[in-house]
Amino acid sequence: MKQRVYRILSAACLPALLLGACAEVKPWQKGDLARPEMAFDGDALAARLAQHIYFSKENASGGYGVGGGGCGCN
Amino acid sequence: MRLQLTMPPPDQTQRDTASNGPQRGAVLAAALALPGVVAAETAPTDGLIAFKYLWYHDLQPGLSRITVNSPSVYTLLPVGPSWSVEGTVIVDAISGATPRYHTAISGASRMHDDRTAGELKLTRYFRRAAIDFGVAYSGEHDYKSAAGSVGLRLSSEDNNTTLAFGTGFTSDQISSSDGKVSGETRQVNDFLAGVTQVLSASDVAKINVTHARGRGYFSDPYKEVDVRPRQRNQTAVLTQWNHAFAGDATLRTSYRYYWDTFGVNAHTLGFEYAQGLGSGWTLTPALRYYTQSAADFYFGPDYDPVLGAPFPRGYSTNPPRYSSPDQRLSAFGAVTVGLRIDKRFGAWNVDFRYDYYQQRGDWRLGGDGSTGLDPFTAHFVQLGIAKRF
Numbered sequence: 001m002k003q004r005v006y007r008i009l010s011a012a013c014l015p016a017l018l019l020g021a022c023a024e025v026k027p028w029q030k031g032d033l034a035r036p037e038m039a040f041d042g043d044a045l046a047a048r049l050a051q052h053i054y055f056s057k058e059n060a061s062g063g064y065g066v067g068g069g070g071c072g073c074n
Numbered sequence: 075m076r077l078q079l080t081m082p083p084p085d086q087t088q089r090d091t092a093s094n095g096p097q098r099g100a101v102l103a104a105a106l107a108l109p110g111v112v113a114a115e116t117a118p119t120d121g122l123i124a125f126k127y128l129w130y131h132d133l134q135p136g137l138s139r140i141t142v143n144s145p146s147v148y149t150l151l152p153v154g155p156s157w158s159v160e161g162t163v164i165v166d167a168i169s170g171a172t173p174r175y176h177t178a179i180s181g182a183s184r185m186h187d188d189r190t191a192g193e194l195k196l197t198r199y200f201r202r203a204a205i206d207f208g209v210a211y212s213g214e215h216d217y218k219s220a221a222g223s224v225g226l227r228l229s230s231e232d233n234n235t236t237l238a239f240g241t242g243f244t245s246d247q248i249s250s251s252d253g254k255v256s257g258e259t260r261q262v263n264d265f266l267a268g269v270t271q272v273l274s275a276s277d278v279a280k281i282n283v284t285h286a287r288g289r290g291y292f293s294d295p296y297k298e299v300d301v302r303p304r305q306r307n308q309t310a311v312l313t314q315w316n317h318a319f320a321g322d323a324t325l326r327t328s329y330r331y332y333w334d335t336f337g338v339n340a341h342t343l344g345f346e347y348a349q350g351l352g353s354g355w356t357l358t359p360a361l362r363y364y365t366q367s368a369a370d371f372y373f374g375p376d377y378d379p380v381l382g383a384p385f386p387r388g389y390s391t392n393p394p395r396y397s398s399p400d401q402r403l404s405a406f407g408a409v410t411v412g413l414r415i416d417k418r419f420g421a422w423n424v425d426f427r428y429d430y431y432q433q434r435g436d437w438r439l440g441g442d443g444s445t446g447l448d449p450f451t452a453h454f455v456q457l458g459i460a461k462r463f
Contacts (some may be wrong), residue, residue, distance in 0.1 A: 025234055029275040032318035033413060037326075037348040037356070040270070040314055042278050043146040045126045046414075046427065046456060048162065053130060057433070059366050059402055060332035060340035062284040063312030066264040067223025067242025071189060071212050073168075 096289075115229050115244040116198040118158050122150040124460035132452035137179045140170040160195040173296045175384035175399035176375045177448040183296050185251070190358075203228050216295075218247045225266070233272075238282070240266040250295035262289030274319040285309045299398070300398045302371065308334040309387045321348030335368035336403070345412075354418035360429070362410040365439040369403040371396035375446040405445035408438025426460040 025033075036042055046070070055061045056073030130142040146164040153159055156352030166189040171182040191212040198205050208223040225244035229235065241264065248258040268282035292302040312330040319325065326346040329332070332338040341364070348358040371394065372387035380390040384399055413430035433450040 011336040022112070024232065025272045025275055027233070030272070031079075032276045033272060033278055034093075034429070035318060035322075035324065036399075037324035038316045038318055040278075040316065041201075043124075043425070043458070043460075044150075044160075045146055045162065047222040047457065048164075049126065049128050049144070049146065049147075049456065050429075051347075052164075053237065053335055053452070054364070056120050057132075057402060057431075057450070057452065058340070058364060058408065059334070059338045060310070060342065060364070061312035062264070062286060062332065063282050063330045064284075065242075066225070066240045066266045066284065067208055067244060068210060069192070070217075070221075070244055070246045070260070070262070072214055072217030072248065072381060 077105065096242045111147050115199050115202055115227065117154075117156050118150060118195075120462045121152055122148075122460060122462050124148045124458060126456055126458040129455045130452065132427040134177050134179075134448040134450055136448075137171060137173070137177075137182060139172055139182075143167045145311050153440075154406040156199045158197045158199070160193075162191075162193040164191045165189070166191075171399070174296065176446070177401060177450070178375075178383065185296075187214050187216070200390070202231070202423070207225060210244075216249045216251050220438055232443065235272070236270040238266065238268040238270070242266075246290070248291050248295070249283055252295075255291075255295040258291035260288060260292065262286050262288040278316050279311075280314045282312045283310070284312070294400055297398065297400050299386070299389075300400060301396050302369075302395055302398055303336070306335055308332065316409075324348040332366075338366055338403070340364065340366035354416075356414075356416040356418075358416070360410070360414065362412075363407070363439075364410075365407040365408065365437070366403040366405060367431075367441055368444055369398065371445070372398050372400070372403040373407075375399070375403070383433045401433075401447055401450060404447060405438045405441060406433045406435050406443050408433040409437065421462045423458075423460045425456070425460075427454075427456040427458075 033037065041047065045052075051061070052073075054065060056071070077317075103340075109446045113387070115245050124147070126146050128142070128144040128146070130140070130144065132139045144164060144166045146162065148158070148162045151159045152413040168189065169186040171184045173182050189212060191210070193208065193210040195206055195208040204227045209223070210219075210221040212219040221242055221244040221451045223239065223240060225240035228237045232263045244264070246260040248260065249256040264284060264286035266282060266284045268280060268419065270278065270280040272278050288306045288308070290304060292304065292306055309331045310330055312328065314326070314328045317325045317327075319439040324347070326344075327350070328342070330342040331339070332342070342362070344360070344362040346358055346360040348356055375383070376387050377383045378385040378387050378389040386394070386397060408431065410429050412427060414425060414427040416423060416425045431452040435445055435447055437443065
């Protein structure tokens with residue numbers, strides 16, 4: 001139980017650490033950030049297929065979204 | 075475009091002469107229109123239709139296992155200034171053989187199945203928020219799954235921080251083609267909280283925490299002596315960091331820590347390096363490492379002296395409550411090496427990707443891997459074409 005509380009706390013603190021570490025970026029400085037390669041969900045279909053393959057061959061899943069359809073993948 | 079453009083102070087304008095004029099206007103427009111990174115809550119102005127064909131094949135020494143041929147289509151449609159619709163349809167033709175326990179070749183179960191899966195997502199955009207509603211369905215002759223989800227995103231005034239929250243519900247119906255299992259069900263509730271943060275003019279990071287609570291049938295009806303607990307809670311913490319280098323290069327790094335009530339914990343580390351080569355070409359080599367501990371009730375290929383395979387040692391005198399000989403619940407490490415090639419022609423994009431994947435017990439990091447299993451290898455090839463409109 002103690003270990004679980006510690007895990008959840010460390011997960012919750014990471015965003016706060018990140019927020020503290022960043023400088024303010026103005027809209028006109030965002031040219032590089034706008035490149036398609038910088039998007040987290042750049043190729044939605046490729047990401048979905050890769051996650052589906054790993055879901056069916058490994059025990060771990062999750063982190064990307066909620067409400068995905070399950071399957072009886074062998 | 076609902077966002078107000080903030081003009082830079084004069085010193086900024088003078089410093090960056092290269093981005094003055096129409097060119098800067100274009101970059102600004104692109105930056106401000108980009109969903110998910112800079113201006114999370116602006117409805118997309120362009121539609122997208124993408125088609126992909128996936129060929130997947132896996133094998134182990136002496137046994138060619140599963141082959142999947144899978145065409146899929148994805149579309150994103152802006153609907154007016156504040157709505158969008160996304161739809162995905164995937165059809166899998168799955169055939170081959172899969173071991174009934176561990177990596178045993180003799181008696182491997184042969185199978186053929188077709189799976190149809192679809193997803194629909196509707197998003198409503200507000201000035202600093204977006205709400206999405208999703209439904210998903212996946213159907214095979216022995217497995218049906220239906221899911222619904224709702225999500226909320228909130229972005230800060232400067233668009234540098236986006237918070238995301240979501241919840242979903244999945245309901246599955248499970249049977250087996252040999253009739254051994256029928257009428258089983260599983261329900262999963264899952265939750266997401268995340269933050270996306272612009273760190274600098276060339277760095278953006280995202281952290282998601284997801285938690286899923288599942289109740290019902292988790293066993294594999296095609297594996298021998300496979301009896302799993304009827305509940306599983308899973309938690310994942312995913313960190314992603316994208317960095318833009320000068321010279322049209324991008325490094326995407328991700329790390330996920332995962333644990334569940336089956337006793338499995340897992341680490342996943344991924345790198346993708348996209349290098350623009352000019353004339354619309356982009357080359358993206360990728361590397362992924364995954365490692366997991368074994369489930370508490372996984373047993374290795376050490377069989378009962380009386381009953382023999384596939385029963386675990388001690389089964390004849392004191393059978394355990396839960397047991398599984400599934401390779402996917404063993405302790406192992408896995409490596410994927412991939413290469414993606416993109417070519418852009420105006421509004422069109424064509425892509426090709428090949429991945430080589432291998433799992434081995436002795437590639438496990440931070441513990442002993444399970445012994446006595448054959449390595450598992452998979453190849454995946456994807457061919458795609460997409461058009462913006």
